[in-house]
Amino acid sequence: MNESNQPNYTELLQETMNKVGVHSFNHLSQVTGVSRRQIQHLRQGEVSQMRIETLMKLSEALQLSASQLLNMFSSEAISHISSEPENLSLKQEYQRLQQQLNVQRETLRQEFQQASLQIIESWLVQWPTAAYSARQNEQLPAVRLLPLIQPVEQLMAEWGVIAIASVGEEVPYNPQFHQLMSGTAQSGDMVKVRYTGYRHGDKLLYRAKVSPI
CATH class of the missing domain: 2.30.22.10 (Head domain of nucleotide exchange factor GrpE)
Structure with missing residues (x-):
């Protein structure tokens, strides 16, 4: 196919990049670890010549789902994705990797929450009792409650x-x-x-x- 007859998705890619604050192809290459040659394949709609892992990195950086990236940058995928087994397999692999990424995100979120809760564990345990005691005894010096805030302050510092x-x-x-x-x-x-x-x-x-x- 002559270069003039090749599909050109450069403008669409630039618009998509601008929406997520990526302003050049060099920048996109840096944030994804994807080579300029692979990005050129995307600009020409040559999705079938790209590795699944590469497409997943690009979809993540562009904040698109795998299916969205496939449909936006491959006219072939749009017209034949439901009928050609090869393209259907590509889409299924995309969906599998997308689910894997979602699981990883959830795992990281849970680990982050657990680490945060460990930092403020003493406060979670002691503060309700201290607050109850303060309500029951109005003469209790408030200054005695201040050390209980230290875990929260530590968490804020960690963040x-x-x-x-x-x-x-x-x-x-x-x-x-x-x-x-x-x-x-x-x-x-x-x-x-x-x-x-x-x-x-x-x-x-x-x-x-x-x-x-």
């Missing part, structure tokens, strides 16, 4: 969750990280932190709530 200042701290007002509870303040004015805010890496989770001094 990379960082507090924005401490309650009671006086800091220069920054509207990017601070939310006024009342009154007005200009950037740089001193304010007092009433409720702690949090960042997760470079992402802002909650702004700290502050009041003018």
